[in-house]
Amino acid sequence: xxxxxxxxxxxxxxxxxxxxxxxxxxxxxxxxxxxxxxxxxxxxxxxxxxxxxxxxxxxxxxxxxxxxxxxxxxxxxxxxxxxxxxxxxxxxxxxxxxxxxxxxxxxxxxxxxxxxxxxxxxxxxxxxxxxxxxxxxxxxxxxxxxxxxxxxxxxxxxxxxxxxxxxxxxxxxxxxxxxxxxxxxxxxxxxxxxxxxxxxxxxxxxxxxxxxxxxxxxxxxxxxxxxxxxxxxxxxxxxxxxxxxxxxxxxxxxxxxxxxxxxxxxxxxx
Amino acid sequence: xxxxxxxxxxxxxxxxxxxxxxxxxxxxxxxxxxxxxxxxxxxxxxxxxxxxxxxxxxxxxxxxxxxxxxxxxxxxxxxxxxxxxxxxxxxxxxxxxxxxxxxxxxxxxxxxxxxxxxxxxxxxxxxxxxxxxxxxxxxxxxxxxxxxxxxxxxxxxxxxxxxxxxxxxxxxxxxxxxxxxxxxxxxxxxxxxxxxxxxxxxxxxxxxxxxxxxxxxxxxxxxxxxxxxxxxxxxxxxxxxxxxxxxxxxxxxxxxxxxxxxxxxxxxxxxxxxxxxxxxxxxxxxxxxxxxxxxxxxxxxxxxxxxxxxxxxxxxxx
Numbered sequence: 001x002x003x004x005x006x007x008x009x010x011x012x013x014x015x016x017x018x019x020x021x022x023x024x025x026x027x028x029x030x031x032x033x034x035x036x037x038x039x040x041x042x043x044x045x046x047x048x049x050x051x052x053x054x055x056x057x058x059x060x061x062x063x064x065x066x067x068x069x070x071x072x073x074x075x076x077x078x079x080x081x082x083x084x085x086x087x088x089x090x091x092x093x094x095x096x097x098x099x100x101x102x103x104x105x106x107x108x109x110x111x112x113x114x115x116x117x118x119x120x121x122x123x124x125x126x127x128x129x130x131x132x133x134x135x136x137x138x139x140x141x142x143x144x145x146x147x148x149x150x151x152x153x154x155x156x157x158x159x160x161x162x163x164x165x166x167x168x169x170x171x172x173x174x175x176x177x178x179x180x181x182x183x184x185x186x187x188x189x190x191x192x193x194x195x196x197x198x199x200x201x202x203x204x205x206x207x208x209x210x211x212x213x214x215x216x217x218x219x220x221x222x223x224x225x226x227x228x229x230x231x232x233x234x235x236x237x238x239x240x241x242x243x244x245x246x247x248x249x250x251x252x253x254x255x256x257x258x259x260x261x262x263x264x265x266x267x268x269x270x
Numbered sequence: 271x272x273x274x275x276x277x278x279x280x281x282x283x284x285x286x287x288x289x290x291x292x293x294x295x296x297x298x299x300x301x302x303x304x305x306x307x308x309x310x311x312x313x314x315x316x317x318x319x320x321x322x323x324x325x326x327x328x329x330x331x332x333x334x335x336x337x338x339x340x341x342x343x344x345x346x347x348x349x350x351x352x353x354x355x356x357x358x359x360x361x362x363x364x365x366x367x368x369x370x371x372x373x374x375x376x377x378x379x380x381x382x383x384x385x386x387x388x389x390x391x392x393x394x395x396x397x398x399x400x401x402x403x404x405x406x407x408x409x410x411x412x413x414x415x416x417x418x419x420x421x422x423x424x425x426x427x428x429x430x431x432x433x434x435x436x437x438x439x440x441x442x443x444x445x446x447x448x449x450x451x452x453x454x455x456x457x458x459x460x461x462x463x464x465x466x467x468x469x470x471x472x473x474x475x476x477x478x479x480x481x482x483x484x485x486x487x488x489x490x491x492x493x494x495x496x497x498x499x500x501x502x503x504x505x506x507x508x509x510x511x512x513x514x515x516x517x518x519x520x521x522x523x524x525x526x527x528x529x530x531x532x533x534x535x536x537x538x539x540x541x542x543x544x545x546x547x548x549x550x551x552x553x554x555x556x557x558x559x560x561x562x563x564x565x566x567x568x569x570x571x572x573x574x575x576x577x578x579x580x581x582x583x584x585x586x587x588x
Contacts, residue, residue: 025406027428139317224413225530
């Protein structure tokens with residue numbers, strides 16, 4: 001099953017499949033390098049790359065990219081801070097309520113984001129959290145926190161109790177043992193959880209759309225959407241923004257790939 | 271919050287500070303649990319529990335833009351549900367939701383499985399090519415929508431230029447602006463977005479099937495299709511369950527792609543329950559009706575998950 005007779009034929013077929021699947025990504029990059037306003041005949045290859053699309057994109061969306069970055073980093077920090085200790089407690093403390101809490105987390109995955117947005121809009125309006133970075137960080141973490149709890153719990157269940165016991169015998173309290181023993185061992189799981197939280201938050205569109213009403217605080221996803229709302233006459237700027245919005249997620253995942261692979265399988269292997 | 275400890279973990283049990291009384295130790299443990307688990311439970315109650323309860327309540331209220339000024343949301347009984355379900359738009363949105371979900375899941379799953387099976391074989395560059403499949407999944411959905419909107423543009427989109435250039439069609443196809451095509455187009459784009467997720471998870475499942483099974487099967491004459499039917503499919507079943515349940519639950523609530531590509535149009539041709547709920551709440555500011563639609567969406571999602579998991583358990587038991 002795993003060896004094939006004509007290996008290079010398979011490689012050719014694989015490249016063909018990928019060429020079809022990845023064409024839109026190629027087209028995004030290609031269109032972003034076309035000169036401004038040349039919408040009628042986008043050339044098939046970026047033979048004379050033109051950066052004016054990126055200049056427009058950065059002028060229009062630069063601040064929005066920074067907003068997205070701040071919100072995403074904030075959400076990663078908040079999600080890990082809340083989720084990791086909870087994952088440890090659920091994995092190792094043998095609580096009577098661990099079952100119901102986990103069930104609640106699973107059910108939460110079935111709640112459509114629009115339900116949360118419907119309710120938060122009113123609450124945020126009362127609390128003055130509309131159009132604010134903390135408001136977006138809190139709302140965006142609805143994706144990261146349950147996910148981080150599930151990922152980290154799966155890993156921490158496989159921690160041998162002896163590791164923590166040793167620290168406790170040495171006189172460390174449970175909190176110290178958690179910080180200085182459990183966290184370093186769980187590095188791969190933490191990186192995986194943090195990475196996906198970043199990915200979720202960075203690409204969040206729903207909360208950006210519903211919980212911001214002005215241009216002061218506007219994530220780049222909403223920036224793209226407002227481009228699309230009107231008649232588009234400068235596709236190179238839209239595509240340049242799409243490229244800029246895609247780069248951080250792709251770079252991060254490529255750089256951290258080895259941790260993710262180890263983090264995702266760690267729970268099963270050990 | 272009653273997070274009492276039933277039986278302390280070995281870690282905690284073996285580490286009592288020697289001089290303390292049992293009562294103090296118990297209290298201490300409770301405090302530690304509260305410290306570790308409390309913030310997460312509080313967050314989940316505030317950002318999942320409260321919205322669900324609030325949506326149920328709003329569904330029974332006349333909760334409109336004036337509520338934000340007066341603070342009053344009069345009781346509406348079943349008015350919101352009656353109005354929402356009675357409108358002709360609801361039937362369109364419900365049908366579109368079903369078609370969008372079934373079409374997307376079927377397409378993603380079949381193509382994702384094909385890709386996964388293809389990459390189970392080892393050939394030059396297979397690892398590298400496999401890792402590239404993830405790319406479409408990494409770009410934000412709204413960015414993907416923007417790219418597709420440009421590719422599918424009627425006058426100068428790449429797809430129509432190829433079709434017209436090769437003489438397959440005479441004039442550009444209105445992929446997103448025709449009421450009869452828009453839903454199919456949106457489904458196709460969503461299939462493209464879902465292929466990487468399906469392929470990667472199913473590939474992981476395929477890797478877990480030991481080669482010996484295929485070797486033994488081959489001795490009994492089970493190769494190719496029969497091997498797939500009698501070995502791969504039954505062994506893959508648990509992974510298939512996860513992929514399908516997650517896929518349906520996530521597809522039911524998709525908003526980004528539809529809003530980005532068509533905004534629910536043309537003439538509501540791509541309106542689903544999720545987009546309708548969004549528009550009722552945030553375009554017409556009738557939060558009561560928006561909540562009613564989203565509550566219906568939650569119920570559909572829960573019913574599906576319950577039915578599927580039960581059916582599946584029965585099938586496995588037999």
